[in-house]
Amino acid sequence: MSAASQQHPISMKFAAFGLVLFWLMLAGGPFLWTVWGSFKVQGDFFSKSDWTNAIYGIRTTIETGGPFTGQGYSGAWIEQEFWRATLNTFIVVLCTVTISLTFGTLGGYALARSGRR
Amino acid sequence: MPDKAFFSFMAPSLLAMILFIALPIGSVFLQSLFVEHSQVMKTVETCSPFGGCTDETIVDAEATQALAQAQPLGRFNGLGTYTDRNHLAFDDLGRARREADTFGEFLSAIMNLRFYRALVFTIAFTAIVTPFVLALGLVIALAVNMLPRMTKGPAIFVSLLPMIVTPLVGSLILAWIVDAEGILGATLQTLFKDPDLSLKASPTLTWIMLFIYGIWHATPFSFIVFYAGLQTVPRDTLEAAMIDGASRAQRIRYVVVPHLMPLVTFVLLIQLMDNFRVFEPIVGFSADANATSLSWIIYNDLRGGETTLFGSAAATSFLTLVGVIILLIPVLIRTWRDHNSKPA
Numbered sequence: 001m002s003a004a005s006q007q008h009p010i011s012m013k014f015a016a017f018g019l020v021l022f023w024l025m026l027a028g029g030p031f032l033w034t035v036w037g038s039f040k041v042q043g044d045f046f047s048k049s050d051w052t053n054a055i056y057g058i059r060t061t062i063e064t065g066g067p068f069t070g071q072g073y074s075g076a077w078i079e080q081e082f083w084r085a086t087l088n089t090f091i092v093v094l095c096t097v098t099i100s101l102t103f104g105t106l107g108g109y110a111l112a113r114s115g116r117r
Numbered sequence: 118m119p120d121k122a123f124f125s126f127m128a129p130s131l132l133a134m135i136l137f138i139a140l141p142i143g144s145v146f147l148q149s150l151f152v153e154h155s156q157v158m159k160t161v162e163t164c165s166p167f168g169g170c171t172d173e174t175i176v177d178a179e180a181t182q183a184l185a186q187a188q189p190l191g192r193f194n195g196l197g198t199y200t201d202r203n204h205l206a207f208d209d210l211g212r213a214r215r216e217a218d219t220f221g222e223f224l225s226a227i228m229n230l231r232f233y234r235a236l237v238f239t240i241a242f243t244a245i246v247t248p249f250v251l252a253l254g255l256v257i258a259l260a261v262n263m264l265p266r267m268t269k270g271p272a273i274f275v276s277l278l279p280m281i282v283t284p285l286v287g288s289l290i291l292a293w294i295v296d297a298e299g300i301l302g303a304t305l306q307t308l309f310k311d312p313d314l315s316l317k318a319s320p321t322l323t324w325i326m327l328f329i330y331g332i333w334h335a336t337p338f339s340f341i342v343f344y345a346g347l348q349t350v351p352r353d354t355l356e357a358a359m360i361d362g363a364s365r366a367q368r369i370r371y372v373v374v375p376h377l378m379p380l381v382t383f384v385l386l387i388q389l390m391d392n393f394r395v396f397e398p399i400v401g402f403s404a405d406a407n408a409t410s411l412s413w414i415i416y417n418d419l420r421g422g423e424t425t426l427f428g429s430a431a432a433t434s435f436l437t438l439v440g441v442i443i444l445l446i447p448v449l450i451r452t453w454r455d456h457n458s459k460p461a
Binding site: 008012013015016017019020023024026027028030031033034037045046051054099102103104106107109110111113114 | 127
C-alpha cells in the first residue's frame with residue numbers, strides 16, 4: 001500500500017522511466033563500452049574503418065586467435081606493474097580513512113556536545 | 118562539556134588542520150615571494166694552439182648549484198611574481214586597455230595572457246557546469262524516486278559510476294570514445310563526411326566537450342545528495358498540498374524544493390569549489406592546446422618545462438585560493454545567516 005502522494009499517473013511513470021533509462025545509458029554506456037573493448041586488441045577498440053570491428057573482434061581474432069583476449073590485462077597488471085600501484089593505493093586508503101575518521105569523529109563529537117554557539 | 122574536554126577532543130583535528138592546511142598555505146605564500154636564481158655566469162679564456170685566445174661566457178654550474186643550496190627558496194622578488202606577465206600582468210593589461218579600440222580587441226589581448234586565458238576557462242567551466250549539475254541531479258533524483266522499488270538499487274549504482282571512477286580515468290574513457298579513431302569520433306567523421314574532423318582541433322568543441330564531461334562527472338554527486346533528501350520530504354505536507362489542490366509541479370516547487378534547499382546550498386558550495394579546481398579532464402582529453410585552467414597552469418609550471426618554477430606555481434596557487442574564497446563568500450554568508458537565525 002502506498003500513500004496518495006506516492007502514486008503517479010502511468011504517463012508520468014513512463015516519462016520517468018524513459019528519462020532514467022536515457023541517463024543510465026549516458027552514465028553506464030561508456031563504461032560498458034570500455035570494459036568490452038578492454039578484451040580486444042587496440043586495432044579493434046580504435047577501429048577507424050568499421051566500428052563493428054570492436055564488437056566482433058576481427059583484428060583480435062587475427063592477432064590472438066579468439067574474439068576475446070586478456071593481453072591488455074596481463075600487460076597492465078604485470079608488465080606495467082599495475083599491481084604495485086594497486087598496493088600503494090590500498091596503503092594510502094587505509095591510512096587516510098583510519099586517521100581522518102578517528103580525528104573527525106572525535107572533533108565532531110566535541111562540536112555536537114558543546115552547548116556553545 | 119568543560120572547555121578542557123572540548124579542546125582535548127578537538128586537538129587532533131586542529132593539529133591536523135594546522136599541519137596540513139594552514140602550514141602548507143603559509144609555505145606556498147612564502148614561496149610565491151621568491152623566484153628562481155638566475156644562472157651564475159663566468160668568463161673563461163679559451164686558447165687554441167693556432168687562433169689565439171678568446172673570452173667566453175659560460176654557465177658556472179658549480180656556483181649555480183652552490184647558490185641554490187645556500188638559498189633554496191630562491192631570489193626574493195616580493196609581489197613581483199604576482200604582477201608579472203605570467204600572472205596578473207598589470208602592465209600588459211594597461212597597454213591592452215590603452216591600445217585596444219573595441220572590446221573585442223581588448224578581449225583577445227586578454228586571451229593572449231596565460232593567467233587570464235586560464236581564468237576565463239575556469240570561470241566559464243564553473244559557471245556553466247554548476248547549474249546544469251544542480252538541475253540535472255534534481256531531475257534524475259525525482260525520476261529515480263518514481264521507479265518501482267526493484268529497479269531503484271541498480272539504477273542508483275549505475276548512476277554513481279561517473280562519480281566513483283577517478284576523474285582521470287573517467288575523462289580518458291570519454292576521450293577514447295570521442296577520439297578520431299574512437300567509436301563516436303569516427304562515426305561523426307563518417308556522418309559529416311569529413312575525415313579530418315576532430316573534436317580536439319576546434320577550441321569551441323573542446324570547451325563544449327570539457328563542459329559535458331564536467332556535467333557527466335558531477336551530476337551523480339548532486340543526484341545522490343538530492344535522492345537522499347527526497348526520502349525525508351514530509352508526506353503530511355505533500356498530502357496537505359494535494360488536498361489544497363496543488364498540482365504536481367506546484368508540489369515540487371513549493372514543498373519538495375524548499376525542503377531540499379539546505380542540500381542545494383551544500384551541493385552548490387562543493388561544486389563551486391570542485392569546478393574551480395578543474396584539472397583532470399584537461400589532462401585526460403589532452404585539451405591543453407585549447408583550454409587551460411588555473412590548476413593546469415600550476416601543474417605546467419611544476420612539470421611542464423625543464424626548470425621547475427616553484428615561485429610561479431605558488432603565486433598561481435595563491436591566486437586560485439583567493440578566487441575560490443571570492444566565489445564562496447556569498448554562499449558562506451548565506452549559510453552563516455541561516456545557521457544563526459535558526460532557533461537553538
